[in-house]
Amino acid sequence: MIKISNVSKWYGSFQVLTDCTTHIEKGEVVVVCGPSGSGKSTLIKTVNALEPIQKGDIVVNGVSIADPKTNLPKLRSHVGMVFQHFELFPHLSVTENLTLAQIKVLGRNKDDALKRGLKMLDRVGLSAHKDKFPGQLSGGQQQRVAIARALSMDPIVMLFDEPTSALDPEMVGEVLDVMVQLANEGMTMMCVTHEMGFARKVSHRVIFMDQGRIIEDCTKQEFFGSPEARSPRAKEFLSKILQH
Numbered sequence: 001m002i003k004i005s006n007v008s009k010w011y012g013s014f015q016v017l018t019d020c021t022t023h024i025e026k027g028e029v030v031v032v033c034g035p036s037g038s039g040k041s042t043l044i045k046t047v048n049a050l051e052p053i054q055k056g057d058i059v060v061n062g063v064s065i066a067d068p069k070t071n072l073p074k075l076r077s078h079v080g081m082v083f084q085h086f087e088l089f090p091h092l093s094v095t096e097n098l099t100l101a102q103i104k105v106l107g108r109n110k111d112d113a114l115k116r117g118l119k120m121l122d123r124v125g126l127s128a129h130k131d132k133f134p135g136q137l138s139g140g141q142q143q144r145v146a147i148a149r150a151l152s153m154d155p156i157v158m159l160f161d162e163p164t165s166a167l168d169p170e171m172v173g174e175v176l177d178v179m180v181q182l183a184n185e186g187m188t189m190m191c192v193t194h195e196m197g198f199a200r201k202v203s204h205r206v207i208f209m210d211q212g213r214i215i216e217d218c219t220k221q222e223f224f225g226s227p228e229a230r231s232p233r234a235k236e237f238l239s240k241i242l243q244h
């Protein structure tokens with residue numbers, strides 16, 4: 001489904017990603033973790049070419065992002081992305097937020113877009129809020145609308161970049177519940193998150209990054225179950241998070 005091969009990236013002279021190689025199969029949930037600044041967000045943003053790469057390739061569903069002939073807006077329309085900050089349009093109602101890209105990018109008619117959007121809004125438990133504006137919703141509700149908006153586009157994969165880290169603690173659970181539900185329904189997911197409870201509960205694999213490199217790429221059982229077999233940097237990270 002997604003093949004990341006020998007990806008390197010620089011910001012000016014600073015190398016942010018070094019020779020990253022991994023893959024995500026259909027229906028797999030992969031959690032990307034690691035210390036702050038290790039390149040997790042940058043890596044996930046390269047998957048839909050929001051961040052360009054200078055070396056290597058990423059193939060999404062058979063389409064190479066490095067191929068100059070690739071239609072990147074079309075590729076992005078199949079890849080759902082949910083960010084730390086919800087990035088809903090503040091001047092549009094929830095319904096308008098849900099339908100805009102379906103109409104403009106996928107060319108759906110208004111009725112079909114509305115039907116699909118409301119179905120996804122129901123899936124995240126927010127049907128009653130369809131006519132509100134983002135500012136009238138809590139952070140957790142806004143993030144659930146952002147997830148519903150991404151799902152309305154019928155994505156083949158969902159990318160999550162720290163979707164709960166800007167939320168008050170009591171709202172984290174409601175967003176994670178939606179993500180757990182999606183994972184259980186078989187959605188292919190790549191998630192940058194510090195929520196190790198989520199990683200332990202639903203992920204299939206864990207990628208651990210440090211200084212722009214993928215240091216560990218293993219099953220969650222290997223990652224959490226046998227910390228003694230991990231690299232020194234991952235061991236240190238695990239010992240910190242497992243204290244709590």
Ligand SMILES: Nc1ncnc2c1ncn2[C@@H]1O[C@H](COP(=O)(O)OP(=O)(O)OP(=O)(O)O)[C@@H](O)[C@H]1O
Nearest residue numbers: 011014016034035036037038039040041042043162
């Ligand atoms: N647009 C940019 N220009 C220059 N440097 C950048 C840019 N974006 C990120 N960086 C740097 O690249 C490195 C990796 O950043 P990135 O956000 O990918 O890390 P991260 O692992 O997701 O961190 P965090 O967990 O703190 O969000 C950091 O040193 C960061 O300062």
